[in-house]
Amino acid sequence: MDDRTIDALARLARLEIDPKTGHQLGEQLTSILNHFDILQELNTEDVAPAPRPLDHEAPRREDKPLSSDCIDALRNNAPLDDEGHIEVPRVIE
Amino acid sequence: MKHGEGAFRSASGIHDDILQGRSTATSVLEDSIRRIERLDPSVGAFLHCDFEGARTRASDLDRLVKKGSVEDLPLLGVPIAIKDNICVKGMPNTCGSRMLEGFRAPYQAHVIERLLEAGAVLVGKTNLDEFAMGSSTENSAFQVTHNPHDLERVPGGSSGGSAAAVAAGMVPLALGSDTGGSIRQPAALCGVVGFKPTYGTVSRYGLVAFASSLDQIGPFGASVLDVARISSVIVGKDHRDSTSVDTGPRDFPAALSRDISEMRIGVHRDHVDGIQDPGVRNCVETSIQSLRDAGARIVRLDDIDLLSKYAVPSYYIVATSEASSNLSRFDGMRFGPRETASALRDAYSGTRGKLFGEEVRRRILLGTFALSSGYHDAYYRKALQVRRLFMNAYTEAFSRADLIVGATSPVPAFPLGQKVKDPLTMYQCDVLTIPPSLAGLPSASVPCGNTPDGLPVGLQVTGPPLGDSSVLSLAFAFEQQSGLQGYLAPMAENAS
Numbered sequence A: 001m002d003d004r005t006i007d008a009l010a011r012l013a014r015l016e017i018d019p020k021t022g023h024q025l026g027e028q029l030t031s032i033l034n035h036f037d038i039l040q041e042l043n044t045e046d047v048a049p050a051p052r053p054l055d056h057e058a059p060r061r062e063d064k065p066l067s068s069d070c071i072d073a074l075r076n077n078a079p080l081d082d083e084g085h086i087e088v089p090r091v092i093e
Numbered sequence B: 001m002k003h004g005e006g007a008f009r010s011a012s013g014i015h016d017d018i019l020q021g022r023s024t025a026t027s028v029l030e031d032s033i034r035r036i037e038r039l040d041p042s043v044g045a046f047l048h049c050d051f052e053g054a055r056t057r058a059s060d061l062d063r064l065v066k067k068g069s070v071e072d073l074p075l076l077g078v079p080i081a082i083k084d085n086i087c088v089k090g091m092p093n094t095c096g097s098r099m100l101e102g103f104r105a106p107y108q109a110h111v112i113e114r115l116l117e118a119g120a121v122l123v124g125k126t127n128l129d130e131f132a133m134g135s136s137t138e139n140s141a142f143q144v145t146h147n148p149h150d151l152e153r154v155p156g157g158s159s160g161g162s163a164a165a166v167a168a169g170m171v172p173l174a175l176g177s178d179t180g181g182s183i184r185q186p187a188a189l190c191g192v193v194g195f196k197p198t199y200g201t202v203s204r205y206g207l208v209a210f211a212s213s214l215d216q217i218g219p220f221g222a223s224v225l226d227v228a229r230i231s232s233v234i235v236g237k238d239h240r241d242s243t244s245v246d247t248g249p250r251d252f253p254a255a256l257s258r259d260i261s262e263m264r265i266g267v268h269r270d271h272v273d274g275i276q277d278p279g280v281r282n283c284v285e286t287s288i289q290s291l292r293d294a295g296a297r298i299v300r301l302d303d304i305d306l307l308s309k310y311a312v313p314s315y316y317i318v319a320t321s322e323a324s325s326n327l328s329r330f331d332g333m334r335f336g337p338r339e340t341a342s343a344l345r346d347a348y349s350g351t352r353g354k355l356f357g358e359e360v361r362r363r364i365l366l367g368t369f370a371l372s373s374g375y376h377d378a379y380y381r382k383a384l385q386v387r388r389l390f391m392n393a394y395t396e397a398f399s400r401a402d403l404i405v406g407a408t409s410p411v412p413a414f415p416l417g418q419k420v421k422d423p424l425t426m427y428q429c430d431v432l433t434i435p436p437s438l439a440g441l442p443s444a445s446v447p448c449g450n451t452p453d454g455l456p457v458g459l460q461v462t463g464p465p466l467g468d469s470s471v472l473s474l475a476f477a478f479e480q481q482s483g484l485q486g487y488l489a490p491m492a493e494n495a496s
Helices: A003-012 A019-041 A071-077 B011-019 B025-043 B051-067 B110-117 B160-167 B184-190 B224-234 B278-293 B308-329 B344-355 B358-371 B377-400 B423-430 B434-438 B468-482 B490-494
Strands: B046-049 B079-083 B121-126 B173-178 B193-196 B216-221 B264-267 B297-300 B403-407 B443-450 B456-462
Touching (some): A019 B308, A019 B358, A019 B377, B011 B051, B011 B224, B025 B051, B051 B121, B110 B224, B216 B224, B278 B468, B358 B377, B443 B468
16 A cells, blocks of 8 residues: 555545654555455355344434433533534634 | 452342341442552553542442332442443543543443443443554553553453453453454453343443444453343343344343253364464363363364454454544544644544544554445455355354354463554454454353463353353353352452
């Protein structure tokens, strides 16, 4: 996995990684993926993927509004809080 | 070392003593606090202790007992430690990460509600690999946890703090979470009982997600009876977890005494004969022989391909893919510290790049790669197809055997620092615990002896979906035979 691929993945994953660390990570991930390529020797044609271990349908809850009693606790955990709102950096340029 | 009246106090014994006036929740708690204060400076199991909150709780319980107004609560006055990725309202919940430093849980996890309803006393939060990613607890951003059997060795992971707290006799019970073996492997390395229930039977509400299709909360204890007792408390349907399964009430302790001769016990070479470490292999072979001697019917399953060499690749692709999505919520906006930046995107990247540790960043990148355009089918979809093959292999195995036994971990506790810089070698520690996780099966680790160096070895017992009762029954029968009930590290006995 070359430096450009790592750079693209880091951008996708919103991870700031310095070039030296990125290079090391690329070498490690290449080694891991080479090992994982052993999966390709298994014939999985016509095998249905299993995204979860139990084949049951997720239940749906009734579509009705619920109250929340922990707004203050949530705000207390935010790094920047201003008059009941969580402050974030500028979103619109 | 066998413990009777020494360091080991069973949850059922504590419950009976308090209810019948021979002890109080306060005195049980003070004993636990003394042990934590004496032993934890050298073990490092706890990230956060709430002794004052626990004292208030214990004294409230004692008042209720005195008034006679307490119902027969199954965990009355039992001190319990909680892995630091399970929300306990008002306590920190760091997940072993700088990313959640300073965060306090605004609500109770479902399992915490159940423990409190059952009369438990929560003493604190235990160390773990960051976001439960690791097999040695060395990936914690805050501290190293030492194995109570040998302080120069790892306790296993990721729930290493919970396993070590029980092994050192600091608490009789603890909760952990298991994604690919994070309860069973540390249980094996620390010589305690660990149990991963069937996927979906314990609500994940309030557990910080790592890989949602694999994550499962479960207990640690020093005896199978204690583990059965707490398991009955935490299982049950919860509408707040969409994967929650309704099993109805489960009385695991009452179902423990099954006749072992009625059981067909499957054995596969990959989990026994193929184990390279002679100390581990000898313990497991001797255990299987003792089950045979006790009348169990041993069924060889060697002709079934259990796909062992594909376990690590398929699991790590599925788990990291899910993790790369689940961990996107940690961006420095709503909780934890934030890296200052003028643009939102830079604040996200800076915060995540700086505050996630090395292993978490590696797994996020791996998962991002497996899900990315052009690679999705070759990696993520392929891994899910292989997962189906694991489930099919188990279906075949359980058509011929009621339960499967083998080693929990291919190696005993290894020296601190030995594997942490070599991710692939570390991943191989999970090779025997991953297959039941991929298939969502109930699986326990129970102590089955020591290597010549005195390091504990665990026997893994795995059952079919919802076969939790059978798993615990066989673990109990084995424990009765082995005499390893209440087995704790020597340091626990010395602290008595």
